[in-house]
Amino acid sequence: MNKTIKIDGVEIPFKEGQTIMDAALAAEIYIPHLCHKPGLSPHGSCKLCTVDVNGRAASSCTMPAAEGQEIENDTPALNEVRKTITQMLFIEGNHFCPACEKTGDCTLQAIGYHLGMLDGHFPQFYPRREVDASHPTLVLDRDRCIMCELCVRASREVDDKDVFAISGRGTKRHLIVNSPTGRLADSDIELDDLAAHICPVGAILIKDHGYEVPIGRRTFDLHSVAETDLDEVILTKARHHDEGDDSGEKEGGVYGV
């Protein structure tokens, strides 16, 4: 007998040890998320995947699935909460979508569209954050960092390095580089590291390859984030998408093959 949970009234099976998010993705149910990536340890920090489990708020990416859970997910009220959280992420950083190389490929932007976000709602914080362009092939633009720590985890868990960390407290939180000088150039990050490619926003970008896919033909120009985040994700050290011939993966939202 399969164990099941109910998401928005739909019964779906789960295996022992799965989180609500795991079970939902396996059943092709989309729960909005930013800091979660199957294959990396769950983090539970962005809170976009917040759901109501038997009336209580929980992060679906960290909450273990358990028999008897009745979960609200795709409801107007919860999507409104998620929209507000997305607005919070926009206004605490410096996100200028039209001028960003990542536009159309940016998950934060895609989530904004998905949730019907039309403005930032809150006054901008306009923080001053440092850009690190020291690395020959990568650039770190902290203005766009949303503190999801995907790069931190990818570096540790997949690349077997420890390139990134989060420093500071509260709104002073910021991404730092684990190198003797604190500069990316002096770290051991390499272009084919997953950490170099996993950023859901435009905080970590590949140099010299801007605007190769025209705006209008980018991932989220063609697909909703609700589709791409249900695709199978295979986490390996990635080859740069321009290396070799089969460079079309980017459109499918696949992070390396």
Added chain:
Amino acid sequence: MTMTPKPSEHLLHALHAHQQQHRFVSDQAICDIASRLNLPRAQVEAVTEFYSFFHRTPRGRFDILFSTCSSCGDLSLKQMLCEKLGINAGETRGDGLVSIGEASCIGMCDHGASMLINGLPLHSLDGERIGKIAELIEAETALEAWPAEWFKIDDHIQRADLLLKEPFESGAALRAVEAEGADAALEKIRFSDLRGRGGAGFSTAQKWQFCREAEGDSRYVICNADEGEPGTFKDRVLLTSYADAVFEGMALCARIINAKQGYIYLRGEYRYLLESLETALATRRQAGLLGSSILGIEGFDFDIAIVVGAGAYICGEESALIESLEEKCGNPRIRPPFPVTSGYMGKPTVVNNVETLAAAAGIVIHGKRWFRGAGTWQSRGTKILSVSGDCAKPGIYEYPFGITIQDILNQCGAENTQAVQIGGPSGSLIGPSKFNHHIAFEDLATGGSFMIFDNSRDLLEIIHNFTNFFAHESCGFCTPCRVGTTLLKNGMDKVCSGHGTAHDLDELKATAALVSRRSHCGLGVTAPNPIRDGLKHFLELFEARLLHQEMEPEFNLDASLEEARQLTNRDDAEAHL
């Protein structure tokens, strides 16, 4: 076998020691400390920047932090000292003599306005004392030569009951456990219905039982002495005058759950207690009550080490505390798993409040009815309250649970009370209509903070102060709390400066609800409480400060159209609003 009570040099201690000598932690120091402790450089940098008491730019030889607490702070005195010394707040004077900044509540709320100077609490500040301090600093008089009474900290025990009245005999609880067995001792605690004194009120016996039964090759006992809730200072008093009972409670817990090592996580503001606590631990070791073969019992090995924090309220959250003990930033962990199954170093761990541990020791010594006889049906025993603010006799009051707010106000000599903050900013703000309520888990739960505000106070500014506190102390791990607490602060800035409208109150309410419901840990869940309670019970104070009560235009729009109607010779319905 020799026990090694102290772990190898702890990162927080290494950073503190370095800063004592060099007055800040430079990039080079971060590299050096990282390589010496064999830690990633980024971890050392992150920790340095997470904790308020570590500085990345040089501080003055006299480094002053004024408490921002509404009970032990007075920022007008900060301004006065800044002017006298010719320095801007937050800066270090050009000659490197002095720097002046701020700290969250330093736990001196029964001693009046206070500051930390080179880490030492200096209390009872007033204009006159500020003048003398300025002179002593300008003369570069060493702190040792300053008047000793400025630094003398009293217990101010105004009412003692079960815990504070009984004389404590070292080793009595441990001998009782050996006489009757660990199971019976645990049963006594269970029967007493002791619940966690930090405020959350989880059953102590159940916590110990869970930890005892959890799988693991080692277990830990941690005493949470990170008393950071503004207005709380009862753990300061327990650690000053009842430390032995707290150690005994830890050893008792260790015996029951089978732990070999315990830690006291002492808040950085109480570093001045470190020496006396270490001495007391040494005395216990000499008496055979700590170390190997306690009471001469083969296999009963347990020791306690002290780790001192560095200015981070969030480390009072048990999983953040454990992260901090593990030399990391104090970010609360994902739960489950809970510390009882996966705590310090991933091992089953009991984290208990100072008062809880002292009470557990008392229960085992005095028998199961001693504690259960006091209090209410759902809240057994007594609770130690830290009473501060506008009253004649601030200090420590131990009451059986169930006492009413009004009774406490009467006994501490509070008059014309406008409001009381129960359990600190993360607790509840109540007005006179609720003064007939009781201190109890089932009514007004509290970790011990009891702040009184009389009619002379600007309550809106108090709420503003608490809101600033949470924005400052949010670890920033999750979006709702990181961004939301700052949005709430900005909203209160606007309202308090007289620029708010009714719309801003609606915004505050909506943001407060989201932060409270969607945050990762208790800090975010409770951070909006002052605003939410304020809007609920003291709405008129907010409204009185608004720029507009509602979107009512200043003039009558329809009447002002009269001239146009006359000119066009119309008076039909379409010509009216």
